[in-house]
Amino acid sequence: MYNWLLGGKDNYVVDRQAARILLQLVPNYGELVRSNKRFLWRVVRLLAEQHGVKQFLDHGVGLPAQVNVHQIVQQVDSNARVVYIDNDPMVLAHGRALLEENDETAVIEADVADTEAIFGHCEVQRLIDFERPVAALFVSVLHCLPDRADPVGMVRRVARRLAPGSFVVVCQLTSEDAQVRSQVTEFMRGCVGTWGRVRRRCEVAACFDGMDVLAPGLVEVSSWRPGPGESVPASHACQEYGGVGMVR
Template identity: 55%
Template sequence: MVDLSVPSAARMYDWLLGGSNNFEVDQDACELLLQAAPTSREVALNNRWFLQRVVRTLAREHGIRQFIDFGSGLPTQRNVHQIAQEANPGARVVYIDNDPVVLALGQSLLDENEDTAILSVDMRDTDAIFAHPDLNRLIDFSEPTAALFISVLHCLPDSSGPEELVRRVVDRLAPGSFVVVCQLVSDDPQVRKDVTDLMLEKTGGNWGRVREKHDVESIFQGLIPQEPGLVDVTDWRPDSELQQRQRSIEWTEYGGLGRVPNPD
């Protein structure tokens, strides 16, 4: 049962991207968010373009054929499997989310694609994820895999251990695998407080907090950062079109791409 009286971060993100899989309660919450952080739409759009660029880079330049998208959110134009399979028709993608709307819409889009699956699992439950038959049908963990945590870890409170979650996943990946992480950060403590308070109230506590850059940097400990390192995702290998886009001001998505090293 979907509680349509409570906004969800996934549906709010969909609205900011110009999607239609959202409800009035999500739209109202977004209007309040735009008051607290007026360039939130730019943050969402820049993040979506980053996802497309980084997946294309992983598939084309690094030959990655396996992707696991943690907290994947609502399907929109140019999803991970579409980009990866354009570059490599045999690419396999597993989406993970426990939002009922995400699952319903995602499953309807993926039913005809045998190289994709969507798992109804809380992304924090790594034991259930890695034991899931659909994951093990599609992902060979003896080969390099890309694990994506794109604009999702800020939805987890500190008590859920976002850094530890990424570490548990990394420990399951073969050397030469890649991890993509970005999350919402701000240098302004008032923005961090205002947006965090707003999202906690509106989502009924289904939120973590807006963090700082050092919080993201700590997640990459033990990984080998790939060029250009950890940056505002707008600056992660931008193309000419993105260079013309408006930047966010109050907050940003910060992160990058890391490689799982070979064992010593």
């Protein structure tokens, strides 16, 4: 569904049908998906260029896009290293074909909530030096995780294991309207079975406890340092909400 909304070709009829129904529930969802991807691009470029981050852990990467994290950060530093994490067989098959372009990138199979397995994976240990700053990305993935996976606790566990000066990037689908949260959550669970839920902004904010949040703070992601010519859409009942925290 996400791939189709981004204009990709790696999707099926059932994905397109479900996405069209979702657009009836959340008319701006396609806009949210696109602005979320641009948020990711802006963040990783800023972290690489202005903060010198050379190591990235992308939790729940999803299907490859036209522009991916390693392509952005390796333009800044060809030695920058990126590990993509997912447990979807289709994502893994496509990802390994398209994302492992050089020795500084890897795609690993793991549950994003299993921090021990991720940090202990041989490819993570090969590529990532946890004595140095790392950017841990949780972009549009937490709403896919049920509460029993403790997504807030997962983010905090990862942050605790990162060196000072590391960064944590989080955004997820939110709404302050209880009816919208319920309708979208019920629909998505019906589509994919195990899914998380649309959450409130305060639940996203809880991920950043103990971190220094970069300006402009936690916002609807199209408002996070938009580039020249990037418009900030009007507020809607559903938003991709989040920001960037620096580990102390």
